[in-house]
Structure formats: structure tokens, C-alpha cells
Amino acid sequence: MTPDQFNVRYEQLRRQVDRYLTTVIDAGSSGSLDDACRYVLTGGGKRLRAILVLLSCEAAGGRRARALPAAAAVEIMHNFTLVHDDIMDHARTRRGRATVHIRWDLNTALLAGDTLLAIAYAQILRTPTDDLCRILHLFTQGVIGVCEGQALDLEFERRNDITVKDYFTMVEQKTGILISVASELGARIGKGTPRDIRQLRTFGHHLGRAFQMQDDLLDVIGDERQFGKTIGGDILEGKRTYLLLTARERARGSDRVLLDTVIKRKSHPPARKETPSQRRELVSTVRQVYDNLGVIDRTRAEVVANTQRARRALRDLRPGIARDMLGWLADRLAHRIS
DSSP, X not given: OOHHHHHHHHHHHHHHHHHHHTTSSOTTOOSHHHHHHHHHHTSOOOOHHHHXXXXXXXXXXXXXXXXXXXXXXXXXXXXXXXXXXXXXHTOOEETTEEOHHXXXXXXXXXXXXXXXXXXXXXXXXXXXXXXHHHHHHHHHHHHHHHHHHHHHHHHHHTOSOXXXXXXXXXXXXXXXXXXXXXXXXXXXXXXXXXXHHHHHHHHHHXXXXXXXXXXXXXXXXXXXXXXXXXXXXXXXXXXXXXXHHHHHHHOOHHHHHHHHHHHTTTTSOOSSXXXXXXXXXXXXXXXXHHHHTTHXXXXXXXXXXXXXXXXXXXXXXXXXXXXXXXXXXHXXXXXXXX
16 A cells, blocks of 8 residues: 555544544533534544554454444543643643633533543443453553553652653553553454454553654654644643753753753742743753754664564565554654654
């Protein structure tokens, strides 16, 4: 398949997921809670996790239609976490639109997130499988893992001794677990062999790592219009990213002092409000330190290495379009610009 053909097929899968998501809330229902849930689910996005469920099911030899309720469940659960993340982060926009707590209010946003989680479970229960207990257990592991990862992320904001090892522990919960769960769910619904299931879980694990590290990288070197976020936002917030923590381990002298100051921005924000030019200057200076220490190149190399590990995990799966699509998707995420 050519890159254009891969793109066309991905868009077909994304539209299939979008159409299904429009059916999970009663079309005739109204009220702020239903409207808020519908608003979240029609907000667009890559639908990456849902598509991973569908492709993994096919790659394991199953029919994609059997995995659609589970794919929707994973996507809905992901959106539940975004609604609550936006509240905790005081975010005002998401995908170019007002966040739920801004468009409605805090209480409605909390209830909408809770309702979305319940709807996700209602969907996973629709999975046509003779092993629903295992499917439910796996899905619940994903829910708990994401929440634990978010809790770690919040805890890290109060600590200035976080290491790169700590970062990977947090990322594998907050970001990685849902990607690996999506891949494993698809494999189990597709009735893959134990080896298929293990390989697709491994694929998801490394893909999750590459995905988050590329996200960290784009915050520093991305194009703001394409990335959809303020470049340098992680630096200004003192967020513990792979780049910041790796640079801090390597830095000495004035560079180390600067990075320690960045680390402390979350727990000890600047006493005076910074001007836009001061903020831009800080981002530029930190980026130069990253570059001088080889951290940007190191992060690129880690993204590539984890992408290659993910692709190697696919080698023993049966040949076919679904396996090829998973490999193409891994490469696409590693080189994405948004």
C-alpha cells in the first residue's frame, strides 16, 4: 500500500469510530449533562486508541466489527480522562474549543466525565466474546492505570527530585497503559493466540513510549500552528518531561542552575508576572541548553528506537493489511507534527 492508501484507510476507520460514537447517547435526549457528553464525543481527534483496538483485532485474525464496541469504550474512556485532566489543569480550550468546565461549569464537567466512564463500561459490556470477564478486567486495569498515572503526575509537580526512571514509570501509566490495553483488547477480541496477544501488548507498550516522547519533543521544536499548543508550554509550567529530566542529569554549572529553576516553577512560580517576551526568552534559552547537551537528538533517537521495537513486535503476526497498518501507524506517530 502507498502512503496515500494508508491515509485513506485510516480516515475510513476514524469515520467509522466517529459514526459509532454518535449512537452511544440517545439522540432524543437533552439537558446539560447529555449535551456536555455529546459535545465531548463529537470533538474530533485522532481516535488512535479506538483504531488500535480495531486493527489489533484484525491482525489477530478477528473481524473488525466485533471489536467496535470495545474500540468505542476505549475512546470514550480516554475522553473521560481528558475532561477531568482539563479541570485539574485549569485548561480553557481542548482541540480548539472551550473545555467542558468553561462552556458549562465545574459540576457539569465532573458529572460529564463520570457519565462518560459509565457509558464506556456500557459499551465494553456489548463486546461479543465468551471471555467477557477477562476483557472487563483488562479494561479496568486501563482505567486504574490512567488514574494512577495522573496521580503520579500531580505528585511529581510537588517534588524536585524526579528522575528519568520516575518519568517512565509515570508515562507508562498515564499514557502508555491505555495504548497497550487497546492493542491487547483487540488481540483478545480477535481470538489471537497467546503469542499474538503478547506481541500486540508489547507493540502497544513501545508505541506508548514513543508517542509520549514525541509529544514532549514537539513542545520544544514543533510548529505552534500545527501542534495546536503553545510551544514551550511544558518548560513554562516546569513539567517533568524526558527532555528536562535528561538535560538536568547532564547539566553542570549555570545550565544546571537554570534547569533547577525550571523544575521549581510549578511549586514556586515566579513572584512577578512575566511578560510575553520574558517567557519567550526563557523557552529559547532552555531549548538552547537542550540542544547543547544533545538532549533533543537523544529524544529523537529514543522515539525512533521505541518505534522500531514496536514494529519488531509485529513481525510474527500473520501477514496482512492490518499488520501493515499497525506498522505504518507506528511510523506516522513517530514523525507526527501535531
